[in-house]
Amino acid sequence: MRVLGIESSCDETGLALYDTQGGLLGEVLFSQIDIHAPYGGVVPELASRDHVRRLPLLLRELQQQTGVERPDAIAVTAGPGLMGALLVGVSFARALGFAWGVPVLPVHHLEGHLLAPLLEGEAPFPAVALLVSGGHTLLMEVRGLGDYTLLGETLDDAAGEAFDKAAKMMGLAYPGGPILAQWAERGDPTAFALPRPLLDRPGLDFSFSGLKTAFRYALDKVRPASDQQLADLAASFQAAVVETLAEKCRRALGQTGHRRLIVAGGVGANKALRSRLADLASGARNREPIALHYPRLSHCTDNGAMIALVGGLRLAGGLVPAPDFPVRARWPM
Ligand code: KG4
Numbered sequence: 001m002r003v004l005g006i007e008s009s010c011d012e013t014g015l016a017l018y019d020t021q022g023g024l025l026g027e028v029l030f031s032q033i034d035i036h037a038p039y040g041g042v043v044p045e046l047a048s049r050d051h052v053r054r055l056p057l058l059l060r061e062l063q064q065q066t067g068v069e070r071p072d073a074i075a076v077t078a079g080p081g082l083m084g085a086l087l088v089g090v091s092f093a094r095a096l097g098f099a100w101g102v103p104v105l106p107v108h109h110l111e112g113h114l115l116a117p118l119l120e121g122e123a124p125f126p127a128v129a130l131l132v133s134g135g136h137t138l139l140m141e142v143r144g145l146g147d148y149t150l151l152g153e154t155l156d157d158a159a160g161e162a163f164d165k166a167a168k169m170m171g172l173a174y175p176g177g178p179i180l181a182q183w184a185e186r187g188d189p190t191a192f193a194l195p196r197p198l199l200d201r202p203g204l205d206f207s208f209s210g211l212k213t214a215f216r217y218a219l220d221k222v223r224p225a226s227d228q229q230l231a232d233l234a235a236s237f238q239a240a241v242v243e244t245l246a247e248k249c250r251r252a253l254g255q256t257g258h259r260r261l262i263v264a265g266g267v268g269a270n271k272a273l274r275s276r277l278a279d280l281a282s283g284a285r286n287r288e289p290i291a292l293h294y295p296r297l298s299h300c301t302d303n304g305a306m307i308a309l310v311g312g313l314r315l316a317g318g319l320v321p322a323p324d325f326p327v328r329a330r331w332p333m
């Protein structure tokens with residue numbers, strides 16, 4: 001069965017075709033970063049409008065790439081995300097479903113991220129999953145398809161959002177997370193003593209707003225900052241975020257007893273985080289090594305392939321799609 005996946009929950013328009021037997025047949029993606037960059041963040045109305053423009057063009061491109069005109073089913077992100085952006089994708093999916101006479105099923109965006117490693121052919125479950133993106137930061141226990149427990153989540157900003165806000169304070173372009181990470185490579189992570197929020201307390205929740213404020217104070221104190229001071233600040237900030245994320249992963253693995261860690265979301269590309277998690281995975285105190293699973297980089301961030309995949313797995317598992325489903329800006333998993 002061939003499933004067309006459609007993702008438009010934020011600032012990426014992604015389409016993909018996934019075959020329940022043959023795997024991923026093709027995918028196309030358009031990132032709106034350049035559209036939102038002048039505003040320093042995603043502008044919801046501009047996002048919706050560009051999804052409207054882009055979806056038919058991307059569909060044509062995917063049809064040419066795969067040679068498949070009409071899939072057997074359509075899977076579309078129905079939440080969580082920006083309401084207008086989601087509605088564009090879902091309306092497009094429903095119109096196609098009607099025209100082609102094929103079922104349309106709703107997919108939870110975060111489930112797409114969690115199962116994205118399956119696109120590489122591996123089924124790394126049961127596992128603990130760390131999802132760290134611009135919109136979400138959470139730890140999840142994944143026992144199998146549809147079997148998830150939320151272990152902890154951010155009480156305020158997402159990790160990527162914190163990176164982007166710190167970068168903005170430094171005067172870096174949007175989205176500043178990866179640029180801040182580059183500055184951090186030339187800096188001393190111990191130069192500034194920034195807080196490790198919630199590390200002194202038990203539990204698996206995150207909080208980054210206090211760290212953001214501490215970063216602002218530290219930056220204000222050294223203004224006008226030299227390049228070395230900026231690099232040191234970036235490194236200190238990154239170290240605080242990375243240490244917090246890694247420690248919560250360690251706790252979650254200990255608590256659940258799982259020996260696999262899935263890392264998804266844009267911040268999963270951060271080199272310092274990857275290196276810290278590699279240390280954690282090979283730690284001398286481990287009973288058995290912890291296996292780390294990263295989706296390929298292009299599937300760490302938003303994409304249509306992970307949505308098509310979830311749709312395919314659900315249909316293969318015997319799910320009968322209901323014709324009507326709600327679109328939800330907020331949708332607890
Ligand atoms: O998964 P994603 O596309 O998130 C959302 O769409 O929400 O990831 C984007 C986020 C941005 O906040 C970006 O700054 C951050 O991931 N990011 C990074 C790095 N690469 C992307 N943050 C830190 N270090 C990186 N190397």
Ligand code: ZN
Nearest residue numbers: 113133301302
């Ligand atoms: Zn996402």
